[in-house]
Amino acid sequence: MSLLQVEDLTKSFAGLTAVDSVDVTVADREFLGIIGPNGAGKTTLFSLLAGQLPPTRGRVVFDGRDITGWSPAKVADAGLVRTFQLMRPFESMSVLDNVAIAAHHRHRSRKAARRHALEVIDRVQLDRYVHSPSGSLPTAGLKRLELARALALEPRLLLLDEVLAGLVPAERAPIIELLREIHADGVTVMFVEHIMAAVMALSERLLVMAEGRELALGDPQQVIADPRVIEAYLGEDYA
Numbered sequence: 401m402s403l404l405q406v407e408d409l410t411k412s413f414a415g416l417t418a419v420d421s422v423d424v425t426v427a428d429r430e431f432l433g434i435i436g437p438n439g440a441g442k443t444t445l446f447s448l449l450a451g452q453l454p455p456t457r458g459r460v461v462f463d464g465r466d467i468t469g470w471s472p473a474k475v476a477d478a479g480l481v482r483t484f485q486l487m488r489p490f491e492s493m494s495v496l497d498n499v500a501i502a503a504h505h506r507h508r509s510r511k512a513a514r515r516h517a518l519e520v521i522d523r524v525q526l527d528r529y530v531h532s533p534s535g536s537l538p539t540a541g542l543k544r545l546e547l548a549r550a551l552a553l554e555p556r557l558l559l560l561d562e563v564l565a566g567l568v569p570a571e572r573a574p575i576i577e578l579l580r581e582i583h584a585d586g587v588t589v590m591f592v593e594h595i596m597a598a599v600m601a602l603s604e605r606l607l608v609m610a611e612g613r614e615l616a617l618g619d620p621q622q623v624i625a626d627p628r629v630i631e632a633y634l635g636e637d638y639a
């Protein structure tokens with residue numbers, strides 16, 4: 401069963417078409433990797449799906465409802481949640497308070513929101529930082545906090561935008577494992593990432609974007625062997 405249907409999705413910025421007639425269907429509980437060169441339109445696609453940008457053209461259907469043009473808050477309430485490449489926690493506030501603010505969208509009472517926030521903080525293994533100001537977290541901790549804030553919204557579909565960027569390889573492995581667990585818990589994931597080892601370890605299908613368009617979509621092993629993908633993104637060294 402499909403959870404997300406994207407039809408002819410297009411976004412133009414004064415003369416530049418950042419996302420150009422993208423059609424993609426994501427199955428419930430799928431893990432879809434998305435790769436492509438800088439400026440390919442990956443982040444803009446996420447902004448269109450999550451309601452941060454209105455499309456110039458096209459339609460987004462999520463869980464059977466046409467959510468095109470909905471506000472980010474309404475989209476998140478429906479269960480479609482994104483993380484950001486540039487993380488923006490409230491730095492002077494504790495990890496707990498940052499996650500509790502997100503949890504409040506699902507839990508009306510302060511007590512229930514804090515209880516849910518603590519569960520999510522445990523889930524992402526940030527428990528030893530629970531009362532620390534989020535500005536004091538190391539980069540890997542900030543990544544976990546960004547995941548926790550998204551998970552506190554109880555997503556059905558999670559859009560992950562370069563959650564591994566800025567991490568050294570030793571820090572990546574536990575986050576990759578965490579993403580695997582989140583997916584195994586039943587969350588559908590769309591995963592924009594440049595770290596190919598992670599993309600290949602996690603993705604069930606792979607979408608390659610270039611110049612706003614779909615260049616290839618399908619089985620990850622087949623997609624990375626496609627000469628057009630090698631030329632546009634991976635380079636001969638990868639192949």
Ligand SMILES: Nc1ncnc2c1ncn2[C@@H]1O[C@H](COP(=O)(O)OP(=O)(O)OP(=O)(O)O)[C@@H](O)[C@H]1O
Nearest residue numbers: 413416417418436437438439440441442443444445
């Ligand atoms: N608000 C905006 N106004 C004008 N142009 C924009 C805007 N946002 C993005 N663009 C342009 O749209 C194109 C796609 O950008 P986008 O950030 O979506 O690419 P990306 O694939 O996410 O790249 P990266 O891998 O570097 O994050 C780029 O040429 C970018 O400069």
